[in-house]
Every structure is written in C-alpha cells, then in structure tokens.
Amino acid sequence: MRVYVPATWPMLRTMVKNGVLEPIGGTAFALTPKLRESYTSGDDEELEYAAMNEAARASLRLLSVEFGLGEDATTPARRVVVAADLDDVALRPDLDDGAVRISGGVPMEKIASVHVDAEDAVHAVRQAAAAVDSADMGDLDAEFLVGEAEDHELAWYDPSEVALLVDMAL
Template sequence: MRIYVPATWPMLRTLVKTGVLDPIGGTAFALTPGLREAYTSGDDEELEYAALSHAARASLRLLSVEFGLGEDSTPARRVVVAADLDDVTLRPDLDDGAVRITGAVPFEAIAAVHVDTEEAEYAVREAAGAVDAADLGDLDAEFLVGEAEDHDLAWYDPSEVAYLVEG
C-alpha cells in the first residue's frame, strides 16, 4: 500500500544518515476505504492526492511542535514521504485516511519525497503557528493554513534527498 508519512526537515536529515525514516507515533496516511467513502467523487489519483494532503497538514502539526520547542532553525517546509509498505493498520479513529505502521520505513521502500519550496516558508511558518486553532474552527487560522496549502509540494526522487538536505 502506498502510504504518506508526515515528516520534517530534521527527519529527512536522519533518513539520510541512517537509511530509515521513523514516523512519529507510527502514523501515516493512505487511500483507505474510509477516505474513499469520505469523498463523493474522484479517481484513485485524486484520492491519493487527498491522502498526501492529509499528511502535509500533519507535517504542519509536527512543525508547530518543533517551533514551540524553540527549534527555529528548522526550515519551515512541510515534508511528506511516500512509501510502499504491506504491514499497515487502518486507524479510522484518528482520520478517514490515517494508518498505523510498525517500525521504521526503510529507504528502499520510499517512492518519493514531497517538500515545500523556499517560497512557501513564510506561509508555512505562519500556518504552523495557527494549525491547532484552525483544527478547532478558527476561521482566521484556517485562512493562514490555507495560504500554506496553496503552495504545491515539490517532488523529489529518493536518490535526491541527500542533495536536498545538504544544499
């Protein structure tokens, strides 16, 4: 199953050093039956994009925590790692597209890495500070999150990740 793991820049650096990605809490997103039912229309490609978008919002939440801990040197870029794994457990109690994986994601299972460009950093930093309020229904905060989500994530081949984080 193709999964989308929310991540951050420091997690990418660790992936380059160790060859594995450790998802926070084992949480990822995928095109699950629940996600398919939540949308009234859309082909598999559009629904996969929805799963990736759920992971991108979760990446904002991770950035919010990092910035809250004073990790201001972390680039304000959403990161989503797409991987293919078989051992996945559905987690509809968390989200329609949420899944749980056990253990780390080996580099060999990674299909692509999606990362914000530098142009998105201001909007992403603002959105990371507002994502919790947006989740609670604050319309001004949702606007800030929407500003970040208006930026498309760039696609990288796994072989390019080392150059990306070193550059």
C-alpha cells in the first residue's frame, strides 16, 4: 500500500544518514476506505493526493512542535511528506480519514518519492505551523493561514535526490 509519512527536515537528515525514516508514532496516511467514503467523487489518483495533503497538514503539526520547543533553530519551515510502499499497514479510524499506522521504520528501498515545499512557501509554512492548532479548533483566521501554506504545491523528488537536497539546505 502506498503511504504518505509526515516528516520534517531533521527527520530527512536522519533518514539520509541512517537509511531509515522513523515516523513519529508510526502515523502515516493512505487511501483508506474511510477516506474514499468521505469524497463523493474522485479517482484513485485524486484520492491519493488527498491522503498526501493530510500528511502535509500533519507535517505542519510536527513543525509546530519543533518551532514551539525551539530545539532546532535551523529547521527549515518546509512541509515534508515521504511516500513509501509498505505491506504492514493498519487502519486508524480514531484519527483523520486517511490515517494509518505503520510498524517500525521505513527503509530507503521502500521509499517511492519525497515531497517538500519550495523556498517560496517558507513564510506561509512558518505562519501556518504557528496557527495549525488554532485552525484545528475552528479559528477562521488560523484556517486562512493554514490555507495559505496549503496553496503551495509540494515539489517531487526521487529518493536518489534526497541526499543532495538535504546537503544543499545546510
């Protein structure tokens, strides 16, 4: 099953160094039956895109925590989503429509692609990361800020390009 793992830049660095992506809490997103039911129309490609967007929103939540803790002032304000093909995936109906749980780390050979915000999204992503919790609680101004970030398309990278991408950002 194709899954979309929310990540951050430090997680990408660690993935390049160790050859394994360690998802936070085993949470990922996929085209689940619940996600399919939540849309009145759309083919599999469109619904996979919706799952990837849920992972991108989760990446904002991860960035919110990193920025809030001030642990890594060098963390680029960019959403990161890692797409992988995995067999051991469990549905998570207690979370978002497309949420799934994966067990263990994701080895590089299972990664299909990596999706990252471009430089022009940094300002919007930083604002959205600060507002995502309020947006989740229904704050319309915060929802607007999150929407501004979500208007930016994530750039696609082949797994073979990720080491260079990480090096360029240092």
